[in-house]
Amino acid sequence: MKELIEDCPGKRALFLGNEAIARGALEAGLGVAASYPGTPASEILESLALVASEANLYTEWSVNEKVAMEVAAAASFAGIRSLAAMKQNGLHVGSDFLLHLALSGVRAGMVLVFAEDPGAHSSVNEADSRYFSKMLELPLFELSDVESAKEVIKLAFEISEAFKIPVLVRSVTRLSHASGVVELGPLPKPRRNAVFRHEGFILDPDLGAMISAPVPLKRMLLQEKLAGLKARFEEFPLNRYFGPDKPETLLVASSVAVLYAFEAIERLSAWDKAGLLALTTTYPLPEGLLKAHLKAPGRVFIVEEGVSFLEQSLKAFVAEHHGELGQKRFLGKDEGTLPGVGELNVDVVAEALAGALGLSYEPVPKAYASKAAEATLMHAPQRELAFCPGCPHRASFFSVAKALALDGRGGFVCGDIGCYTLAMLPAGFQVIKTLHAMGSGTGLGSGFGKLGRFGFDQRTLSVMGDSTFFHTGLPALINAVHNRSDLLLVILDNQGTAMTGFQPHPGLAFDAEGKGAMAVDIEGVCLAIGAKVFVADPFELQETERLLLGMMGEKGEGVRVLILKQPCALSPQRKGKGAYEVAVDEAVCLGEACGCNRFCTRVFRCPALFWDKNAKKARVDDVLCAGCGVCAQICPSGAIQKKELVWAA
Amino acid sequence: MGQNSLKANVWDAGLCTGCGACVGLCPYQGFWEDDVRQVFSCSLSNDEGRCSAYCPRWNLRLSEIYGPPSNKGGSTPELGRIRGYRLARASDPMLRAKAQHGGTLSVLLAMALAQGFADVAVVAGKKESLAMTPALVSSPKEVISYAGSTLFVSPTVSGYHAARKAGFKRIGVVATPCQAQALAKIRSVSERFEDHPGDALSIVLGVFCGWTLSLRPFKERLKELGVGRLVAMDIPAGKGTLEILGDSGLAELPFDGFEPMIREACAFCLDTTAELADISVGSARTNEPWEEMRTWNQVLIRSERGEAFFSQAVELGVLEVREAPRGALEALKTAARAKKQKAIRALRQKTGPGPKLGYLDIQDPFLPKFLEAIETEGGSHEGAH
Structure with a gap:
């Protein structure tokens, strides 16, 4: 740029x-x-x-x-x-x-x-x-x-x-x-x-x-x-007022809600009744400016996203200057003129303002809305949130889900922040059962790992990504090691801060500007702390499952860390090149007769696998397939076949 | 009937024997340590599911697995078909030393492979973790390394599936009573499936079994006892103890402490002597002194095939035989009847009043006769099968 x-x-x-x-x-x-x-x-x-x-x-x-x-x-x-x-x-x-x-x-x-x-x-x-x-x-x-x-x-x-x-x-x-x-x-x-x-x-x-x-x-x-x-x-130039000198209703807005409020008044052609005070400096508040604009209107409508921060400040201000400003009626989030959660938009604000002003407002004509909904249903494929084709997380969570199920003690995953958060959904077999801040999965795992004396028998697996490891995961891990917690940690190392666009982190050998940087070795750090460390490729399903079950087997053995290393499918280092050409051999896929109940498309759910309704067999979408080859390991009939690709250097 | 009802009615209901009949057929369930687990939920609920069709703890029709009553070979309600009853042991004392009791099973298995009764044998293999896993053995020489039993369940029947998948057409299986039932059930439903899954079963060598122990509590107890690596375990006859041979030597512990670890499903078991095998082998728990008898096995010869097979072993001189002590068969019958009666009581208690009786199919025309035979004290109803 x-x-x-x-x-x-x-x-x-x-x-x-x-x-x-x-x-x-x-x-x-x-x-x-x-x-x-x-x-x-x-x-x-x-x-x-x-x-x-x-x-x-x-x-x-x-x-x-x-x-x-x-x-x-x-x-x-x-x-x-x-x-x-x-x-x-x-x-x-x-x-x-x-x-x-x-x-x-x-x-x-x-x-x-x-x-x-x-x-x-x-x-x-x-x-x-x-x-x-x-x-x-x-x-x-x-x-x-x-x-x-x-x-x-x-x-x-x-x-x-x-x-x-x-x-x-x-x-x-x-x-x-x-x-x-x-x-x-x-x-x-x-x-x-x-x-x-x-x-x-x-x-x-x-x-x-x-x-x-x-x-x-x-x-x-x-x-x-x-x-x-x-x-x-x-005197701040970007605290601005729009509207008549003495409006009946004053809208006070900040952030992008300023645009929504402005547009709402515009759409309702209500500039004769309503004014808009657009504030940039919401703390501390410019008192003179507020007094000048709050005197006339009997009604103050605060338009803001989030909590009623500005609304509360204004109420306090008006109470403090009651003698000068007189009685006001406040509209906003507190008494429900605006919703308490979610984003605002012009329609939400305009509908609320129309109600307050006794005007009518129809955001979208009903006939149009129903037509649009119909068209969406017909033409947009219904998809839930999913891991990308070739995503190492799908493979990792497939093994995690299996290992937890086989262990059979009601185990679960303490999740963390990253793409892998999706493992709270079917995309990741719904194994994540706690989800909070960066690094919290490991802190919670450290805590769960000390509950044995109270009869806690469930196996908990904490997961976190490589970037989260450095961000706030490390103190939690050290806590677990020091306190001899039974923490089992899986580090999903996809070699970059993938969810936000592959920004480097301390584990990588380059910095924000693309220059050389010191790479801090995750495995080395874990070993130095005193954790027992295993490293595996999540695409090797059996080996990953074996290691996970091994980690879960013995209790009271202290902190065990499994680092699952495989770069993100979208990572620039892959250059869009898959390792395998993957296809379903139609002669081998038994379709509905297999008894696998469409395992690949119904359970494994890689977006590149789809059920061919006409052939009644599974197929690989060549355009979407990233060539990771993992699905070839999960087909009980061995119908999904992979051929190694050789790319010119 | 699909996986979800198998889970509700068998696995979660404490009826699963861990035989492995439902394992390795599809990706939806797996076996870990000594339990079958639902790995992913399978939404299928058709009748063609192999997992429920093969399960010996689901809709078990005794008439179908035992087959039509036969006049050849005396059939007893306590012990099933009996063509012959002997004490036997390996002729080779070296082999006996390696095996748990008389080594009869190892000899028979090696012979089955050597004489072409089977191309491959499925046996219970041991893992580092004490858990059992089926192993496929195709060379007679390998057999001895699988000798000796622990008291844990092995998903052996899943090894039969694996052997079929590997292309073997004549498969021998060393099976406990529940595993032999599963194999018999696979044979009985074989026609329902295009690939006739029962056809590859060539010989079943049965092992007597009273119960198995749950692995996890047992491992914890071993840890407490500081046993280290477990080498072997045995239950000497009539002593009420459990012998545990570990790294640190032999410990003989009162069995009372281990009784609560007996797998819940074993309480519902109707079979002590692997009635559906071709030949069944057990330790020689007779009235004779244990120190002498522990180097012998009791052998029940059941099928025509089993009879031919056993005779060949004796002719070849690899097995020594002797007549069983007087009253030994009656003692075995009494013990087996007691177990059956206990199991039926347990099933009645579990399923409550009404016609339902646990995993037994109440539509089974043979069932009332069977129950009558077992529950009537005393007389053995010859030919009831």
């Missing part, structure tokens, strides 16, 4: 939301960026890494979000503007550091972007992390559209540097992954000289040590900064 570093002020370019964020940081003179991959935030660092050498940046995929924040903070302490980017969970992972960073403060501008996922499209939570701003007393900006996102990021850097405070910026999927036109600004070429000054008085923000103590004094300083920010936000 060459436009990302094009120094051509005034030019208009189409950017992904995350690219607009990256461009904003570049226009602000960014020096260091760190991140841990996570949808919908990943493209921020990916874009910056692509232009790192040209723009003289240092970018890295950090081991986890906490470390990413720390790497970015170090740059700020040394006078280099920095950015840390992450998905919503990341803010929670790094919050301990952030709690202290709020008190120590920063020096060069430091911006922390967290991209949230309302509706949980690519998450197993629907976190709204905005309360961290109040909890930690840190300013919060919410991005509402691609074009202004770039400007907000620039302002965030300026404000961070001026107030020596890290600034939190919230994006969401619909912004990070939407594209919009952005007008390029000038790209500065800052001369950088990194020095960390620490010789001054402890409370000196420029020369003192960067420490959160003495806590009461540092908190007083932090609160002074907040008071200053409040005043500054009165």
Whole structure:
């Protein structure tokens, strides 16, 4: 994406939301960026890494979000503007550091972007992390559209540097992954000289040590900064009002809900009755601006995704200024005008607003809706979430499911975060029975592994991926080893952070910018910790099953780790080349007469295997097949046959 | 009847003997340690499923597996068909030393392979973990390495399936009573399947069996006892003890402690002497002193084929025979009847009032006669079969 570093002020370019964020940081003179991959935030660092050498940046995929924040903070302490980017969970992972960073403060501008996922499209939570701003007393900006996102990021850097405070910026999927036109600004070429000054008085923000103590004094300083920010936000250019001077109903919105609210008023032609206050700075709130707009309307409708963060703030504000502002009726999430969960969209907001204003609104004509549903049923194949053809996880979980069933003690899998999360579904034989945060499967496994004394006899297998191993899996594993837990861990090593797009992790020999890096050997680390380690190829089903059963057999033998190594089917290192040409020999496949009850298509369920309704036999879809050859091992008749392919070097 | 009802009515109901008849036919169930497990759920519920058709603990028709009553060879309700009753042992003392008791079974098996009674034999093989797994033996020389029995179940019948899959047409099987029942049931339903799965069964060498132990609790007990690697185990006659030979030497422990480990399914077993085999072999638990008798086997010769086969072994001089002590057969009958009576009581208790009687097919015309013969104290009803 060459436009990302094009120094051509005034030019208009189409950017992904995350690219607009990256461009904003570049226009602000960014020096260091760190991140841990996570949808919908990943493209921020990916874009910056692509232009790192040209723009003289240092970018890295950090081991986890906490470390990413720390790497970015170090740059700020040394006078280099920095950015840390992450998905919503990341803010929670790094919050301990952030709690202290709020008190120590920063020096060069430091911006922390967290991209949230309302509706949980690519998450197993629907976190709204905005309360961290109040909890930690840190300013919060919410991005509402691609074009202004770039400007907000620039302002965030300026404000961070001026107030020596890290600034939190919230994006969401619909912004990070939407594209919009952005007008390029000038790209500065800052001369950088990194020095960390620490010789001054402890409370000196420029020369003192960067420490959160003495806590009461540092908190007083932090609160002074907040008071200053409040005043500054009165004039913040991206807090905007649209509508009549004295609307009956005031909509207050933040994030992408600003667009939904604007569009809703537009569709209802209600600009005579309703106004929209679009806020970027949702903490601390600009009080003067609020007072000016809250006086007239009798009704305030807060439009936001996540929890009722803004709604609660406004209610408190109005209560506090009751004498001046009078009685208001509040609409929003709390009393149910808007749904409490999931994403908003224009229709949801317009229907809610229509109800409030006594107007009627039909989002989609009923005749159209039923026609569309019919067409979808007819033309779109019904598919559930599945592992890709050739995915090593299908093979791994096939063996895991078999081993758990054969063991017969009600065993289950403690799942973790990655593509392999799908093993909670039929795609992975529904073996995952616990699923929480990154690394939690191993922490839970460590705990289950100590319940033997209370009669716990079930076998638990924890699974995690290679990237998760480094992220937060390692402390849990060490915990289990130290405490002699009966932990059985399967590391699904597909050699990359596959789910988010093959970002490197510490186990690989290259870094975010594609340069050589130290590869940390997972097997070596496990051995060094004192775990018993086995390594296998998950495509070898029998051997994998044998090892799993062996691990599960004896109790009280301490931590055993099985590393199942096989690169992801979509991994760039495979270059799309399968190892085998796979086909069903129609003469051997017995079809319905086999008695296998369509094992390959009904149980194994690789999307490349399908049931030919006419021939009444199983077949391989050549277009989808990745050539892993695993299905040849599962056919009881030996009808699925594989032929080794030789690829020219 | 499909896998799911087999699971509900046999595996989960504590009726599964672990014979292995349903294992290795399809990818939906497997055998691990000493249990059959549902690996994936099979939604088929047609009558053609082999898993339920072969299962000796599902709809077992005694009349079908025993075949029509025959005048040749006395048929007894306690012991099944009997053409001959002998004590026997391997003539070779070296072989006897390696085998558990008299080594008769090893001799017969080696001869079956050497004389072409079978191209391959399925036997219970031991794994490191104590669990048993069927082994295919095709050379008479290999036989002795499988001598000696443990008290755990082996999915031997799945070895028969494997041998068929490997293309063997004449397969001999060393079978416990439940395994012999399964093989007989496979023969009885053979015509239902295009590939006639019973046709490849050439000879069944039966092993007496009173019960088997559950592997997991037994392994835990061994661990507690510090036995190390288990080499052999035996139950000396009349002592109420279990002999365990391990790395650290021989231990003789009161059997009481092991009784709770007896597999639940064994309580419902009607057969002690592998009645459906061609020849059945057991240890010689007679009234004679055990130290002398432990080097002999009791042998029940059942079929015509078995008779010819046994005579050949004696003629070849590989087996020594002697007449059984007086009253030994009666003692065996009494023990077998007691077991049958106990099993029927257990089945009645399990299934409760009503015509249903566990795994026995109540439509079986032979069943009332059989029950009457067993439950009537005393008299042996010759020719009841």
